[in-house]
Amino acid sequence: MTITQPVSIYLHIPFCLKRCGYCDFTTFAGKDVFIPAYVEALCQEIKAVTGSINQKLAVHTIFFGGGTPSMLSLGQFGSILNILKVCFDLNWDVEISLEANPGTINLEYLKGLRELGFNRLSLGAQSTNEYELHLLGRIHTRQDIFSAFKAARIAGFSNLNVDLIYGLPGQKMNKWKKSLDEVVKLNPEHFSLYALSIEKGTPFGVLVKRGLMELPDPDRAADMYEWASEELDKTGYQQYEISNWAKNRYECIHNLQYWRNQSYLGFGAGAHGFANGMRISNVARINDYISRNGKTSDLVNDRPIGKFPMSPATVSKTSLSNHKSMQETLMLGLRLTGEGVSSRAFYERFGEDLMMVFGKDIVELEKMNLVEWSGDSLRLTKRGRLLGNQVFIRFVD
Ligand code: SF4
Structure with missing residues (x-):
């Protein structure tokens, strides 16, 4: 097997300071103590996967998602990026993105990220309304969003995304308009807008089940989406995906890889990957992930690692028919x-x-x-x- 097109790399960082009420991602609060071992396990997994293919793969995007990747130190990012540079052939213009919680970053940290080669920052703002941020369980304030954005510009980030959520329980159209308008004034290159979805097993899911929280109104959410589409269009953003808009061709190249159904490797607990005609996913629990990648032999639980792109952390694989x-x-x-x-x-x-x-x-x-x-x-x-x-x-x- 030879892979001729550049691949994308996703690294999952499953740590958060606190769980947000609506979140159903693979992420854990209060596990920071495992971060050093987790970073080591990530490096081991990268080596295991790249060691199973007879080719140095070209890479055109790297995306650290979570969770809250901005909980990692600059030194930890440096270690991961060094391994990636050794194990892959990084394109000269590789897009390196980081998802960041506005409550976890400052100017010094952002400057350090730029020095490491990060060139795209995705700020999980979600709303600029203080009450809504509290309702969602976010750890940051509205002021943190503006401060983080300004610091990112000073640090030299010229490719910024802002995530916002609409369709919150009880959210009125005027509140949504204000959030979006305030961020449009900051002039980010990219917007990701998501309708709130209430997932089973989340604190919001439990509240809705008990009748203590109203379900988002789908008609109102659709109105908010339509208004936002028109507003962003008027202010120079082109919609290129159902939930994504970009100015001046600053589309997220990493996410385009998913939507174009092209190969990507996923590293980390709960990460997914698609390459060599196979969709794979990793074990979700942090402890399991660390112990699986800590094995030094190519046998895990007496099973062979498997063929590319499987790793010791792989727990499911699906070979796709044509x-x-x-x-x-x-x-x-x-x-x-x-x-x-x-x-x-x-x-x-x-x-x-x-x-x-x-x-x-x-x-x-x-x-x-x-x-x-x-x-x-x-x-x-x-x-x-x-x-x-x-x-x-x-x-x-
Ligand atoms: S910060 Fe993001 S990943 Fe972490 S709990 Fe909140 S929504 Fe989930």
Whole structure:
């Protein structure tokens, strides 16, 4: 097997100072003591995976996500980046992103990140309203957001994303407008806007189940989404994915890799990866992750590590059939609101005609005004962006 296209690397940092009420990500509070061993385990996992392929892979994006990656020290990032430089062939213009909680960073830290090579920062702001931040369980204040943003600019970050959440229980349109307007004035290069979703097992899920919190109103959330789309369009942002907007072509190259269904390696507890025709996922618990990667032999629990991109931490793998890959390419690619899925690129990749494989569903979705053709690309209509799940469900078994 030879991989000819540059791959992307995701590193999961599953530590947070405190769990937010809505969060269902693989992340843990109060486990900071494990951070040094975790960083060591990450380095071991990188070595194990790259040692299982007879090729030095080219890399064009590195993304530290979480969790709260900004809980790692500069020295810890330095160690991880050094291993990555040894084990991979990093492109000269590699995009290196960090998700940062505005309550965990300052100017000195940000300058250090720039010196290490980070060139994209994603600030998890979520809202600029003090009451909403409290409701969400965020550890930062609205002032922390503005201070972090300013410090990031001074430190030299010219590629900044801000995450915001809308559709909070009881949230009025004017509050949402104010949050977005205040961040637009900061002029970030990129926005990610997410509708709050209440997940089972989270504190919000429990409150809703007990009748102590109202479910977000989906119609109001749809109005907020539509207003935000128009507002961002007016202020010079191009929507390129259902939840993402960029100015001056500052799309997130790392996330484009996912939506274009191209290879990425996931390192860390609970991380997922896709390469060599396989989707894999790692053990979620921090202790398990550390002990699995601490083994020095190539046997884990007396089992061989497995073939690339598996690692000692891999707990599940799915080999994709050609049909499944085609479905996933369509489902992910349709999230790209401008680019969509090119029928020519589809044919070049799979040797099959998009309409021959999925024509029946595509025609039905066109009749429902959920998808449309733009040149040779199939993409969501404006209505389809609001009702994306009705489209994606067609391409899942
Ligand atoms: S900071 Fe992010 S990852 Fe951590 S608990 Fe809150 S939402 Fe989840």
